[in-house]
Amino acid sequence: MSAQREMKEKNHWHTPVTIIITVIGVIAIVALVTVAVLQNRPLSQKYKYGIVLDAGSSHTALYIYEWPAEKHNNTGRVEQTYSCKVIGPGISSYASDPSKAGESLSACMHEAEQRVPKKRHHETPLYLGATAGMRLLSMENNAASEKVFQAVNEALRKSPFSHEGARLLSGQEEGAFGWVTVNYLDDRLAQGLETTGALDLGGASTQISFVSDNYDGSESPSNSVTFRLYGNDYNLYTHSFLCYGKDQALRMALAHQTQSGPATISDPCFHPGFTAFRNYSALYDSPCVSDRKPQGAPTMFNQTGIGNFQQCQEVVKSVFNFTNCRYSKCSFNSVFQPLLQGPFGAFSAYYFVMNFLNLTDTSISLETVKEKLSSYCATPWNQITQQHPSIKVKYLAEYCFSGTYILTLLTEGYNFTSETYSDIKFIKKIKGSDAGWTLGYMLNLTNMIPAEAPDSPPLRYASYVSIVTVMTILIFIILLLSMRPLWHHFPKRPQIV
Structure with a gap:
């Protein structure tokens, strides 16, 4: 018995201090890996929403867009989740009875209330952009045009969304935002790729927009629009022909x-x-x-x-x-x-x-x-x-x-x-979203496309976790090796003859 007691006293591996240090080291390593994994694991996605009404010459359509809410500066990818065609003609057709212009939107607005989560209603921006049909009405009868806009605004203010106002888009805006939509959906802007020109044809107007190396905007400045998107400059030629829808x-x-x-x-x-x-x-x-x-x-x-x-x-x-x-x-x-x-x-x-x-x-x-x-x-x-x-x-x-x-x-x-x-x-759709000016319009008003490319983590989530895990294992091995001088104090178990 005295010999066994002497062996235990000489075995530093079994000393309380050594045991405590080893246990704390293991716990620390496990905690490090656990915190790293839990802190950086993909979270259940939350979304923000935006609604745009396209009040065209022949009809009105409503589009709902969503994007990840956690993205920095709301730069997450925007996608169309729903569209609703308003029953009846365009709002310009209600010049003689403006109240009906607002009433015509009620069915699609009700659909929007059902599609957007209720807790997001108050923070969801709602836009209405009118195009060539209302441009013609404003030329023909500006007073009637204003009454139609008034009726539409009154109807939209009754919705639970954050109504940002109804306005008349210029032909240049319509063309430019259509170009933004097409290139955004095709990931050409974020990746700095060659852009795609946009050809839009409605009932009352048509637009052509494209980037040309031979055009610096000096020969016809009224047809020039300059964008800085994701750190790249685009000098866009765009023109809208009213009456050529x-x-x-x-x-x-x-x-x-x-x-x-x-x-x-x-x-x-x-x-x-x-x-x-x-x-x-x-x-x-x-x-x-x-x-x-x-x-x-x-x-x-x-x-x-x-x-x-x-x-x-x-x-x-x-x-x-x-x-x-x-x-x-x-x-x-x-x-x-x-x-x-x-x-x-x-x-x-x-x-x-x-x-x-x-x-x-x-x-x-x-x-x-x-x-x-x-x-x-x-x-x-x-x-x-x-x-x-x-x-x-x-x-x-x-x-x-x-x-x-x-x-x-x-x-x-x-x-x-x-x-x-x-x-x-x-094209009708690009990756599930309708081609047209509405998405580009909302992206512009909500500043969803930064002038400079947004910062991103240097490592992807999987790479980050892998590196942390490997480093943790290395630290554990080094810890064991650092205790090697103590190993020789641990005698072999005596053989019983």
Whole structure:
């Protein structure tokens, strides 16, 4: 017994101090790893929200966006989570009864209240931007325009969201924000990649926006917008053509054909066998054509379709002015445009029209596209209605004109050629979000895109935890090795003979 007691007294490994130090070291190491893992583990995501109403000329649409709430300066990726099309026409159509403009938004606003978590309602910004339809109304009757905006603002203030006001966007803003949306969704801005041009077509206006190495903004400053996004500078060319949306362009084409006030016209932009009676006053009640109304015209005229693509193109060309360019180069109507550069995304009515016509595949040649459109326009009207019984006659009848107008606008107006036509991609959504100006508008107003690239941790979460774990194991091994001098004091267990 005395020998065993002597061995234990000489065994420093079993001394209370050594045991305490070892236990504390192990606990400290385990605590270090545990804290590192728990502190840096991915948390359950919380989101913030934003709502934008696009009050266009033909209809209004509501979009809900969300982004991670924990991101520094709210720079988390923004995604569209829901969209709602307001029933009825655009708010500019309620000029004679403005209160209905506000009432028309109620159904989609109710949907928004259900989609955005209630606890986030008070902090969710709500924007309404009106475009070309309201621009035309403000030109025609500014007092009526203000009453419509007043009614819309009153309706939106009743919502639980943080209403930031309804306002009229300029054409330049509409084009620029559409460009921001397309490039943001495609991750081209954050990564500093070559940007994509934006082609937007609505009912009352059309916009073209792109970055060109040959354009510094000096030749036509009114068409220049400068952005600094994620540490990169972008000098953007953008122009909006009011009255050159597809609906107003159709009015101008019909006005060209009715200048003499005829009772009947043979329209090459409508299918053979199509016929409709149109009211002269209704046709010419837009500022885009009101100054052209023929004197002494009858009340109505009969429009008869003949479905001829080539003749339709000549009618469409009549709405453009290709003379008197005072710049080094122009698109049309004496508007400066630099040389086209890079890929382009064509959205809104560009997509919907060309998708209906099965012409969104720009890998096929421009000549083939024209041939297919020519064949479609020549198809008898009764055959068209049989093939598409669920589409409203008004919309169905206009696809021949709209397709011809789009091709003419792109090639004759914006100067796309047989070679560069393939640079256009017809798009509806990008990564689940609608292409259009609304997202770019909200990103700008909420400062969601920093001028400088946001700081980010030097290591990803997994790398960080791996390094901490390895270093902890090394420290533990070093601790054991540092106690090696004590090992020889631990005698071998005596053998019992």
